[in-house]
Amino acid sequence: MNPKSEVSELKVQGSDEDRFHAFLHSAINKPYSVNKPYKREHSSKWADAIIRSATKTIAITVYINFKSPKLTQDERLNLIELATQGIGKYWNREIAVDGTLYKVTVTAQHKSESPLPVILRIEKSTKDYGRSVNAGVLGVDARFIYNKGFFPNTTYSDDDFKLVCAHEFGHSVLKAAGGISLSWGHKGTTGVVSQAVKKSTPGYPTSGPIDLMKYYDDKKQQVTFSQLINDTIVSEKDVMRLIWLSKIQWK
Amino acid sequence: MRIILRICLISVMLAHSACREPEAGFVFLENATTDTLQLTVEFESKDPTSKPLLFSLKPGESDGWRFTGSKSRSDEADSKFQALLIKSENCEQRLERPMLKKHVRKNGAWILRIDEALFSC
Numbered sequence: 001m002n003p004k005s006e007v008s009e010l011k012v013q014g015s016d017e018d019r020f021h022a023f024l025h026s027a028i029n030k031p032y033s034v035n036k037p038y039k040r041e042h043s044s045k046w047a048d049a050i051i052r053s054a055t056k057t058i059a060i061t062v063y064i065n066f067k068s069p070k071l072t073q074d075e076r077l078n079l080i081e082l083a084t085q086g087i088g089k090y091w092n093r094e095i096a097v098d099g100t101l102y103k104v105t106v107t108a109q110h111k112s113e114s115p116l117p118v119i120l121r122i123e124k125s126t127k128d129y130g131r132s133v134n135a136g137v138l139g140v141d142a143r144f145i146y147n148k149g150f151f152p153n154t155t156y157s158d159d160d161f162k163l164v165c166a167h168e169f170g171h172s173v174l175k176a177a178g179g180i181s182l183s184w185g186h187k188g189t190t191g192v193v194s195q196a197v198k199k200s201t202p203g204y205p206t207s208g209p210i211d212l213m214k215y216y217d218d219k220k221q222q223v224t225f226s227q228l229i230n231d232t233i234v235s236e237k238d239v240m241r242l243i244w245l246s247k248i249q250w251k
Numbered sequence: 252m253r254i255i256l257r258i259c260l261i262s263v264m265l266a267h268s269a270c271r272e273p274e275a276g277f278v279f280l281e282n283a284t285t286d287t288l289q290l291t292v293e294f295e296s297k298d299p300t301s302k303p304l305l306f307s308l309k310p311g312e313s314d315g316w317r318f319t320g321s322k323s324r325s326d327e328a329d330s331k332f333q334a335l336l337i338k339s340e341n342c343e344q345r346l347e348r349p350m351l352k353k354h355v356r357k358n359g360a361w362i363l364r365i366d367e368a369l370f371s372c
Contacts, residue, residue, distance in 0.1 A: 125359075126358055126359040127359070129275050129276065129277070129359070131273070131275070132272055133272065149359055150277075150359030150360060151277070151360055152279055152281075152362055156279075156360075164272070167272075168272075195272075195273055196273075197319075203296075203298055203301060206302055217298075218316075218317070218318055218319055219294075219296060219298075219331060220298035221296070221298065221301045221302065222292070222294060222301075222304050222316050222318075223304070223316065224304055224306050224314050224316055225277065225314055225315045225316055225317060226306075226314050228316075228317065
């Protein structure tokens with residue numbers, strides 16, 4: 001999928017790197033001045049980015065401390081594999097920076113020293129859907145729940161878990177780059193504490209991309225489960241937020 | 252010191268309750284017939300421009316939707332799910348909510364199995 005760029009053009013003088021940074025900062029409403037980094041930009045201890053100008057590719061590695069106190073080794077490895085697949089599936093995309101398309105890949109890796117701790121859990125009950133959570137606060141455990149008993153088959157459980165992991169991981173990005181309001185408020189679509197959709201929040205789009213980090217009002221417009229799984233994608237701006245907080249290496 | 256600990260505890264509890272995903276339920280429709288089915292799922296909607304869900308299922312396939320709701324209503328399939336129109340090459344049938352309620356079963360997600368007992372002409 002290659003959705004149309006959502007970020008408007010901005011003309012900046014200077015080197016390719018300067019233009020890249022000026023454009024990216026402007027797109028996500030961050031101040032930018034050469035050699036005077038904002039206190040939190042490019043300082044994350046859990047995300048590294050390598051930008052290759054020649055190939056127009058950006059490879060981001062995010063480090064997550066996966067904990068699994070109640071899982072067997074096989075269960076743990078399976079859930080880490082699914083979580084990393086999910087983050088890759090929904091966070092990989094192209095972004096347009098200053099008129100140039102960059103192919104961004106996001107790879108999640110386990111690292112026990114990461115300040116992004118996640119508890120992996122399996123909900124075996126068929127009664128209720130286990131709700132995952134991520135406050136996005138560094139050092140506070142997030143919880144990614146695999147709903148094993150809830151779905152009629154393993155494919156659905158796997159698909160749901162991948163999507164949930166990608167979304168929950170996104171809370172850490174939004175919190176780090178935009179604060180609690182952006183993260184907990186799902187980019188303006190829900191109340192910050194209540195998590196209820198706002199009156200102004202639209203229903204799901206009947207076709208086309210579904211924003212990974214927004215909520216939609218399913219009472220206004222529904223989508224099928226397969227659309228939800230196949231058409232959801234991270235927005236261009238949220239990828240730029242991840243780049244903004246990553247430690248960057250230019251090659 | 253106690254006050255600081257209490258503030259920290261409350262903050263963590265608030266964070267957990269605030270960013271937990273909402274109560275969700277799922278409804279899946281299973282095609283247990285030997286025909287390809289065209290399905291139109293109608294919802295009660297507060298948006299006059301909302302459109303029903305349209306999808307097709309080959310024999311053996313299933314698809315559905317997620318709905319948000321409260322735990323207190325977890326004994327009920329999506330309350331907005333009002334009617335289902337099922338079409339095959341030779342048959343067409345419309346099922347209203349009372350009939351749907353009789354046939355949908357809960358096994359974690361809500362599942363409506365469309366077989367010849369439910370859909371036949």
